[in-house]
Amino acid sequence: DIVMTQSPDSLAVSLGERATINCKSSQSLFYNSNNKNYLAWYQQRPGQPPKLLIYWASTRESGVPDRFSGSGSGTDFTLTINSLQAEDVALYYCQQYFSTPGSFGQGTKLEI
Amino acid sequence: QVQLQESGPGLVKPSETLSLICTVSGAPISSYCWSWIRQSAGKRLEWIGRICRGDSPNRNPSLESRVSLSLDTSKNQFSLKLTSVTTADTAVYHCAREVAGPGGWFDRWGQGTLVTVSS
Numbered sequence: 001d002i003v004m005t006q007s008p009d010s011l012a013v014s015l016g017e018r019a020t021i022n023c024k025s026s027q028s029l030f031y032n033s034n035n036k037n038y039l040a041w042y043q044q045r046p047g048q049p050p051k052l053l054i055y056w057a058s059t060r061e062s063g064v065p066d067r068f069s070g071s072g073s074g075t076d077f078t079l080t081i082n083s084l085q086a087e088d089v090a091l092y093y094c095q096q097y098f099s100t101p102g103s104f105g106q107g108t109k110l111e112i
Numbered sequence: 113q114v115q116l117q118e119s120g121p122g123l124v125k126p127s128e129t130l131s132l133i134c135t136v137s138g139a140p141i142s143s144y145c146w147s148w149i150r151q152s153a154g155k156r157l158e159w160i161g162r163i164c165r166g167d168s169p170n171r172n173p174s175l176e177s178r179v180s181l182s183l184d185t186s187k188n189q190f191s192l193k194l195t196s197v198t199t200a201d202t203a204v205y206h207c208a209r210e211v212a213g214p215g216g217w218f219d220r221w222g223q224g225t226l227v228t229v230s231s
Contacts, residue, residue, distance in 0.1 A: 042218075048223075049222060049223055055211075055216075055217045061219065097216050100170055102159045104158075104159075106155075107157075
């Protein structure tokens with residue numbers, strides 16, 4: 001099984017600043033035949049289910065603000081949140097869907 | 113607007129069977145794959161399994177022998193049964209729609225239902 005590891009476990013960022021969350025997979029998530037990385041990012045606000053932010057490592061889901069961006073390839077990925085807003089306080093998860101069983105990182109808690 | 117809603121008992125005794133149903137509205141259940149994902153108190157997310165119309169269900173190998181999944185297209189529902197539960201199965205259970213699946217991301221989630229395993 002592919003193991004997903006996020007860092008840091010938690011971070012505090014000031015309003016208006018940038019937050020960066022990292023995700024590392026135990027094996028490459030890049031599929032040569034379609035040049036895609038099989039990685040998604042989710043946001044989970046308190047009391048809510050996870051919400052899809054990004055898939056294919058860098059494609060924003062419809063309706064997600066453009067201050068959320070994903071980058072990386074292979075085994076190392078980053079979620080960047082620019083101009084942090086109070087509503088961004090949440091847990092953030094990465095998920096690989098390169099192979100079954102799909103697996104998630106342990107989560108990163110973002111605070112103001 | 114696609115919505116998913118989990119239902120089932122919130123308390124299950126050890127060694128018994130956990131049974132949950134996910135009711136889907138706004139999308140035909142026959143057109144997608146559907147998964148169950150649970151979240152422990154420590155917040156770790158664990159994929160349990162998926163079912164797609166016309167395919168055999170896939171299960172997480174760590175739970176495979178205890179999990180059964182089914183689809184009811186007439187009611188637009190899918191269900192999960194987890195047998196021989198222990199306290200380690202206490203978690204919030206979410207149902208979710210899987211896109212680009214099988215083996216994709218989850219674009220719609222149910223609110224989740226807390227299932228506690230206790231005597």
